[in-house]
Amino acid sequence: MRHEPVFDPERDPVQLRVDALNDRYRHHGATAVLERALGDAQVGRIALVSSFGAESVVLLHMVSVMDRDTPVLFIDTQMLFEETLQYQVDVSEQLGLTNVQILRPDPLEVQRRDRFGALHLSDPDACCALRKTETLERALAPYDSWITGRKRFQGGQRTDLEFFENEGDIRIKVNPLAHWAKEDVRDYMVNNRLPRHPLVSQGYPSIGCKPCTSKVGDGEDERAGRWRGRDKDECGIHFLDGKPVRAAPxxxxxxxxxxxxxxxxxxxxxxxxxxxxxxxxxxxxxxxxxxxxxxxxxxxxxxxxxxxxxxxxxxxxxxxxxxxxxxxxxxxxxxxxxxxxxxxxxxxxxxxxxxxxxxxxxxxxxxxxxxxxxxxxxxxxxxxxxxxxxxxxxxxxxxx
Ligand code: SF4
Incomplete structure (x- = not known):
């Protein structure tokens, strides 16, 4: 690990460090926040979690410039579009990322809980828990913090997003792009000539698993195609106010x-x-x-x-x-x-x-x-x- 934490978790619980980090970096921009987070001892051991989705290439590019050895965790739920799997390979190679880790759900648990691959139809929360949340939780165990590409303009549970969040008193979630507008994302990709996910041009501005992602029409929210028709807008990985957002308790x-x-x-x-x-x-x-x-x-x-x-x-x-x-x-x-x-x-x-x-x-x-x-x-x-x-x-x- 590159950055050994200097904090004592017993004396510096997550919330105290989150408050200090938000105070310290409140007036910084996205790239400065990311760069500092990669080296701040209060952030500790850190990984970028990337879906290699529609806008993921922004953070992947930033990380590749700042430190291409940064761990990049990619969850292959085994329900992704073929295009996403190919995009992951192409972008990783193009940006020279050296530490991309591909994570898959526990095969025994998949066999036990979703043998026919149809759990997303009957219980998408349970499916996300099995294929995403639990997989990510295992992968994040060695880390004190992780980087996400969430942004305030995406709405829903994200409108009050801060740069640093307390994730369930367990670890810190870093959101360098929290304050970016849609135009900032687009401009960054254009200015740096970054490759777009091939499905974006086919009407998918937000891309998740194949069975749970549909095209978005004119005037619709860009995440409207995710779990369309369901009372669900997060996969369960993210936490709100330090508490996990979940299905019925x-x-x-x-x-x-x-x-x-x-x-x-x-x-x-x-x-x-x-x-x-x-x-x-x-x-x-x-x-x-x-x-x-x-x-x-x-x-x-x-x-x-x-x-x-x-x-x-x-x-x-x-x-x-x-x-x-x-x-x-x-x-x-x-x-x-x-x-x-x-x-x-x-x-x-x-x-x-x-x-x-x-x-x-x-x-x-x-x-x-x-x-x-x-x-x-x-x-x-x-x-x-x-x-x-x-x-x-x-x-x-x-x-x-
Ligand atoms: S997005 Fe759909 S297919 Fe993917 S893990 Fe969640 S419910 Fe399952």
């Missing part, structure tokens, strides 16, 4: 439950340990800390652990609440409980993110309890990469 939960059902009895709650995800094996209730007879208690984030002094040996499980990933009081509670001599099972419960796993383990937690929604947004492999948590531990790295 219930459907998402059902999908997670269904996925888990085959291998575990994972419920709405997921327990994360050094071994990965598991169903919660604790079936008892969690009592209030004042309950003297309880063997398992739930400590609120503002609790004083002294309330448990004198009866720690009788407790099998202590769970500490995390109402928000930005609320670090639970880490202090855990550290104090261990210093007080608590030897039982200690659980962080609530909004703890994968980047905080090393910190949770270091202060004495044995496990983290998250809900299925967060587990879907931060899949097991993101946590597993922290399972050798001492290697991700900031203090340990300093001591090494």
């Amino acid at each position: 219930d459907a998402q939960h059902e999908e997670v439950a269904e996925t888990a059902e085959g291998d575990t009895t994972m419920s709405e709650r997921v327990i994360v340990t050094d071994d990965g995800f598991a169903a919660d094996d604790w079936n008892g209730a969690l009592a209030a800390p004042e309950d003297e007879d309880a063997t398992a208690v739930l400590l609120p984030s503002d609790a004083d652990p002294e309330v448990l002094r004198g009866r720690l040996d009788g407790l099998s499980l202590v769970a500490v609440e995390f109402p928000s990933f930005a609320d670090g009081r639970g880490f202090t509670i855990a550290r104090r409980l261990r210093l007080m001599g608590y030897k039982g099972r200690l659980r962080a419960k609530g909004h703890v993110i994968a980047d905080q796993y090393a910190m949770a383990r270091r202060v004495g937690f044995d496990e983290v309890e998250i809900d299925a929604d967060l587990a879907a947004r931060q899949p097991e492999d993101q946590w597993r990469r922290r399972s050798a948590w001492q290697a991700h531990d900031y203090q340990s790295r300093l001591r090494a």
Whole structure:
């Protein structure tokens, strides 16, 4: 990787870095934002995600000029136009891009969930999740940030787009062209004599998968041909206000439950340990800390652990609440409980993110309890990469 991040994710969560970057680059132009983003340590390891669609060549060209070794991630959903596949080969070669990575959906999952390639007809959100979102999520795992070609003028969920966005408290999304007008895109392509996607001249100003892209008529919005006739205008890859834009939340939960059902009895709650995800094996209730007879208690984030002094040996499980990933009081509670001599099972419960796993383990937690929604947004492999948590531990790295 070219740009190792210098930030500590535990102390510099995504939102703080996004705010700082937007402040720093607010008055810069598109090329300056992209150039700085490729080298800014607060942005960290970065990749360009490109569909090689109607306007993709602008960012591809900029990147090829600034650093042609930049990772370029191209998702081949296996439902694309032949013209797009050929355009990807031609443009990559013409621009001299050296690190284009072609990503495809997991073949076993395609076999299981869309054997006949017809899922887009019955449930396009599920199809996009399978073929795009999950594929991209796996590919982005090593990166702190990614570059998109989204622009405000495209409307819909994009009208308030900033240069830097918080993507689900996981990573940063960089939108260098956020403030460009349609004319800026056209002028850039003309001035740099860039090759156009062959389908543009055939009436496709926005190009996605073949079954979900139709021609656009005079006077129509340029994205009108995407998922025409459906209540859908995003593929599910993008997030809004730091939260994923998705289909009905219930459907998402059902999908997670269904996925888990085959291998575990994972419920709405997921327990994360050094071994990965598991169903919660604790079936008892969690009592209030004042309950003297309880063997398992739930400590609120503002609790004083002294309330448990004198009866720690009788407790099998202590769970500490995390109402928000930005609320670090639970880490202090855990550290104090261990210093007080608590030897039982200690659980962080609530909004703890994968980047905080090393910190949770270091202060004495044995496990983290998250809900299925967060587990879907931060899949097991993101946590597993922290399972050798001492290697991700900031203090340990300093001591090494
Ligand atoms: S755009 Fe259509 S075919 Fe492509 S992944 Fe989404 S629903 Fe499936």
